[in-house]
Amino acid sequence: MPFPPLDRQIQRLDELGVLELAQLSARDLDVPDIDNALLVVHPDRLKTSVLAPHLRHKDKPGFVVLDMPDLDDFTPTVELPDKPVYVITDIDRGDGMANWTPEDALPEITGAGRTPLTVGEGVQWLLHQPEALERTRCFMTIASRLRKPDGKYDTRTPAIWISNGMGRDGRGHKDAPKVGWCWWGNRHTWLGFASAAKRTA
Numbered sequence: 001m002p003f004p005p006l007d008r009q010i011q012r013l014d015e016l017g018v019l020e021l022a023q024l025s026a027r028d029l030d031v032p033d034i035d036n037a038l039l040v041v042h043p044d045r046l047k048t049s050v051l052a053p054h055l056r057h058k059d060k061p062g063f064v065v066l067d068m069p070d071l072d073d074f075t076p077t078v079e080l081p082d083k084p085v086y087v088i089t090d091i092d093r094g095d096g097m098a099n100w101t102p103e104d105a106l107p108e109i110t111g112a113g114r115t116p117l118t119v120g121e122g123v124q125w126l127l128h129q130p131e132a133l134e135r136t137r138c139f140m141t142i143a144s145r146l147r148k149p150d151g152k153y154d155t156r157t158p159a160i161w162i163s164n165g166m167g168r169d170g171r172g173h174k175d176a177p178k179v180g181w182c183w184w185g186n187r188h189t190w191l192g193f194a195s196a197a198k199r200t201a
């Protein structure tokens with residue numbers, strides 16, 4: 001499904017209060033007129049934990065799992081345009097790599113000349129296309145990693161899926177969009193690997 005035109009995306013972000021939160025001006029929003037592209041606010045301007053509650057699925061607001069209080073410390077492993085906002089094109093949920101490990105999926109994505117999404121990009125995608133998140137058809141965002149003090153990566157990998165309202169999620173979160181994590185070496189039949197063709201300033 002194509003994305004709304006960029007001016008409509010800007011209008012939606014304004015309605016959600018995102019532009020004010022990110023302190024974006026009209027000049028910041030002077031972006032290339034590209035068809036079927038997603039407008040992304042740079043993580044330096046807007047933290048993913050702030051965006052997550054704006055997600056919706058079956059009228060349920062999104063949330064971040066309790067055991068990921070450090071979500072905003074997961075930083076991009078890819079180069080982002082040095083602008084307050086940028087656009088990304090040709091987003092794919094990566095269903096064909098469901099049941100792969102992130103370790104296996106990453107070289108497949110980059111080898112195809114594509115780039116994995118960050119968790120912030122994944123959340124912002126769903127702000128404009130909430131229908132892209134389907135039960136049993138969700139995705140990981142492996143371009144966000146947490147670097148530990150010893151220099152190694154934390155083995156948690158951000159992902160976005162739909163909560164069953166069980167365990168620590170709580171029954172009230174059943175059917176809500178969930179920003180959580182999976183292990184770098186694990187496989188999940190219901191998680192693909194979101195990627196895009198490129199980012200443009």
